[in-house]
Amino acid sequence: MVAPAEAARVSPWQLYVAFSRMSLGGFGGVFPMVYRTLVERTRWLNHTDFAATWAFGQMLPGSVVNNVATMVGYRYAGARGAIAAVLGLIMWPVLVLLAVGTAYATVGDLAPVRRALTGMSAAAVGLSMATGIKMLRNLPRRWRHFAIAACVFIAIGLLRLPFLGVFIIAAPVSVWLIWRAR
Amino acid sequence: MDAFFDSALWQLATHLGVLSMVAIGSGLGAVLPEVHRFVVEQHHWLSDEQFVAFYTLGQASPGPNFLYVTLIGRHVAGWWGALAVVAAVVVPSCLLTYFLVRTGVVGGDGRIQRLLKNGLAPVSAALMLSSSWVLANTVDKDWHAALLTLISLVLLLTTRIHPLWVIGAGAAIGLAGLV
Known part of the structure; x- marks a missing residue:
């Protein structure tokens, strides 16, 4: 799945346009748009390829969707394709956010804006929790998995221990425990 | 040159850059508690309210969720701060991914990838829950807000409602003065 594709070639420009549309159409998470565009509309990836690419993207450091853009861009148009895809993905949202930031700096202190943002934030926390709970529900029903999750949640969420230290210990331990349990 | 390395822009960009390279298995949503600790508690660049507002505005704007860091960068160090933070978060991981794909390290039969993905799944879920817990502690200061969450x-x-509707309804409820 990772070598530049033999059959179809897609131009960097096409990649740029496609990823721009995905990112601008993706509110509150771009995953559904990325799937729809890559698998259903352009058919650059089939379902299996997409699942594998997404899994690789999750395993590598950084934003998952950025990694997916890099891989898909490279696959179809080499280095220029990777740059085009990533630029398409982030350029427009960053411009929108710069405008949003300027607006916030201007009117963010006004009472109605603060009230609206408080309500939005309370709802957005629910969204973030729902994502976490869905991830938890997708774990295998084994005590080992839930014990690891509980330890990490207590360390980071409740005790607020430093992230780097906890992660550097928890990640290898978790991988080892689950590998042993196969 | 020392002044540059002491600047908020440099410290923020390098810290987020390092975090982006550590966040494996889950993407950048998982490092939110650390971002909050760094910019709010340690450096006092943002208030709690501003941090939550930026996170929420990032969720409600189009594009990948992690780009809320653009707003933090802009607030801390202006437009250059925004661009530096985005570059710090995006460029290193993209280069690494590119390098690994090119050299064929990522690929093959995917056994190592599966092992890592399965092995890190509980950690990722816990980090995501920790992120939302930290946000909830900051946002849900009274029972009105907690009920809305x-x-x-x-x-x-329980439904297939689009998240944007939920956030929009939250804005309306807030505007009406109910939270």
Whole structure:
């Protein structure tokens, strides 16, 4: 799945346009748009390829969707394709956010804006929790998995221990425990 | 040159850059508690309210969720701060991914990838829950806000409603002075 594709070639420009549309159409998470565009509309990836690419993207450091853009861009148009895809993905949202930031700096202190943002934030926390709970529900029903999750949640969420230290210990331990349990 | 390395822009960009390279298995949503600790508690660049507002505005704007860091960068160090933070978060991981794909390290039969993905899944879930817990502690200061969070959570778990509607409804409820 990772070598530049033999059959179809897609131009960097096409990649740029496609990823721009995905990112601008993706509110509150771009995953559904990325799937729809890559698998259903352009058919650059089939379902299996997409699942594998997404899994690789999750395993590598950084934003998952950025990694997916890099891989898909490279696959179809080499280095220029990777740059085009990533630029398409982030350029427009960053411009929108710069405008949003300027607006916030201007009117963010006004009472109605603060009230609206408080309500939005309370709802957005629910969204973030729902994502976490869905991830938890997708774990295998084994005590080992839930014990690891509980330890990490207590360390980071409740005790607020430093992230780097906890992660550097928890990640290898978790991988080892689950590998042993196969 | 020392002044540059002491600047908020440099410290923020390098810290977020390092975090982006550590966040494996889950993407950048998982490092939110650390971002909050760094910019709010340690450096006092943002208030709690501003941090939550930026996170929320990032969720409600189009594009990948992690780009809320653009707003933090802009607030801390202006437009250059925004661009530096985005570059710090995006460029290193993209280069690494590119390098690994090119050299064929990523690929093959995917056994190592599967092992890592399965092995890190509980950690990723816990980090995501920690992120939302830290946010909830900052946002849900009274039972009105906590109730709104709970309703949003239940709706998103039990229906196929689009998240943007839930956040929009939250804005309307807030504007009406109910939270």
